[in-house]
Amino acid sequence: MKKLPNLAFTLVCLHASAQLKMPDHLVGAVGGVAFITQSIIKGDTNSQKVLPYMSFDYQNAFVRIDTFGLKTIPVGNGHLELVGRISFEGFKTNPSINSIQNHSNPIPLGIGTRQLTDVGAFFLYGFYDITSGGYAQEFTYATKFNYGKLNFYPQLGLEMRGAKYVNYLYGVNTMQSSSSGLSSYTARASNVPVLGLAMEVPIDNSWNINFQYRTKWLDNAITKSPLVSTKSQYNGFVGLTYSYK
Numbered sequence: 602m603k604k605l606p607n608l609a610f611t612l613v614c615l616h617a618s619a620q621l622k623m624p625d626h627l628v629g630a631v632g633g634v635a636f637i638t639q640s641i642i643k644g645d646t647n648s649q650k651v652l653p654y655m656s657f658d659y660q661n662a663f664v665r666i667d668t669f670g671l672k673t674i675p676v677g678n679g680h681l682e683l684v685g686r687i688s689f690e691g692f693k694t695n696p697s698i699n700s701i702q703n704h705s706n707p708i709p710l711g712i713g714t715r716q717l718t719d720v721g722a723f724f725l726y727g728f729y730d731i732t733s734g735g736y737a738q739e740f741t742y743a744t745k746f747n748y749g750k751l752n753f754y755p756q757l758g759l760e761m762r763g764a765k766y767v768n769y770l771y772g773v774n775t776m777q778s779s780s781s782g783l784s785s786y787t788a789r790a791s792n793v794p795v796l797g798l799a800m801e802v803p804i805d806n807s808w809n810i811n812f813q814y815r816t817k818w819l820d821n822a823i824t825k826s827p828l829v830s831t832k833s834q835y836n837g838f839v840g841l842t843y844s845y846k
Contacts, residue, residue: 623658623660623661623672624658624659624660625660626659626845627657627658627659627845628657628658628659628845628846629655629656629657629658629664629844629845630654630655630656630657630809630811630842630843630844630845631653631654631655631656631657631842631843631845632653632654632811632840632841632842632843633651633652633653633654633840633841633842634651634652634653634654634811634838634839634840634841634842635649635650635651635838635839635840636648636649636650636651636652636836636837636838637649637836637837637838638689638834638835638836639831639834639835639836640692641819641823641829641830641831641834642692642695642698642828642829642830643695643697643698643827643828643829643830644695644696644697644698644830645692645693645695645697648689650689654666654811654838654840654842656842657845661673661680663682665715667686667687667688668684668685668686668687668726669684669685669687670682670683670684670685670713671683676714676716677714677716678716678717678718679714679715679716679717680714680715681712681714682712682713682714682715683711683712684710684711684712684713684726684728685708685709685710685711686707686709686710686726686728688706688707688708688709689706690706690707690770691703691704691705691706691707691732691770692704698781698783698828699781699782700777700780700781701773701777701781701783701828702777704769704770705732706732707730707731707732707733707766707769707770708730708731708732709728709729709730709731709737710728710729710730710731711726711727711728711729712726712727713725713726713727720744721742721743721744721745722742722743722744723740723741723742724739724740724741724742724743724758725738725739725740726738726739730766730769732769733765733766733768733769733770734765734769735762735763735764735765735766735767735768735769736762736763736765736766737760737761737762737763737766738761738762739758739759739760739761740758740759740761741756741757741758741759741795742756742757742758743755743756743757750802750803751800751801751802752800752801752803753798753799753800753801754798754799754800754801755797755798756795756796756797756798756799756815757794757795757796757797758794758795758796758797759792759793759794759795760791760792760793760794760795760817761790761791761792761793762790762791762793763790764788764789764790764822767788767789767790767791767822767823768787768788770788771786771788771822771823771826771828771829772786772787772788772826773785773786773826773827773828774787783827783828784827786825786826786827786828788822788823788825788826789822790822791819791820791822791823792820793817793818793819793820793823794817794818795815795816795817796815796816797813797814797815797816798813798814798815799811799812799813799814800812800813807843807844807845808841808842808843808844809841809842809843809844810839810840810841810842811838811839811840811841811842812837812838812839813837813838814835814836814837815835815836815837816833816834816835817833817834817835818832818833819831819832819833819834
């Protein structure tokens with residue numbers, strides 16, 4: 602798997618075609634949403650949370666639901682961005698995985714870019730996870746189409762995670778295996794495709810109801826872990842948001 606320095610080299614080699622203007626006021630949407638995430642850990646329950654919703658740009662700062670950061674130099678049809686990610690991949694022990702200690706959520710920090718084109722938006726991120734010491738990269742394509750007053754946003758992506766990142770979450774070492782009765786397991790790097798669809802239903806000129814549903818198809822590096830109980834994972838949200846233009 603290519604690591605973060607390779608992504609940095611790719612981004613700085615892109616040609617900055619024009620100086621892109623930063624918005625001098627908040628542009629985007631804020632509100633509140635109810636999230637649900639399917640747990641893939643044996644014996645764990647699905648995660649349900651009511652959280653703030655933020656997806657906006659303000660000057661060189663931005664928030665894109667679970668990703669936040671600062672735009673720096675222009676790159677192509679976007680910027681080189683310093684980014685962080687809010688992750689809920691950690692889990693707590695339960696009777697089905699007894700003697701496996703709690704796993705803290707990853708804290709991914711890195712660089713990336715959002716490229717806006719006539720055919721949609723392309724997102725490329727490279728992260729270093731402080732919690733595990735592993736690397737991760739992500740590529741996502743998203744576009745928009747309308748049906749009447751409804752706005753639809755299809756998404757297609759690929760999550761690439763290094764062995765250290767995956768093993769922190771789903772590996773079982775010899776000591777854990779002896780105390781829990783689970784088979785020992787050392788994970789390798791993973792490549793997980795993601796398909797999603799978001800929908801925006803306008804209520805008036807500013808208020809909207811937002812929906813999103815995403816599915817991941819987990820590869821063998823994850824599903825072979827004795828901690829994991831499924832071969833796919835879904836997550837989604839529904840909420841009320843207010844748009845700023």
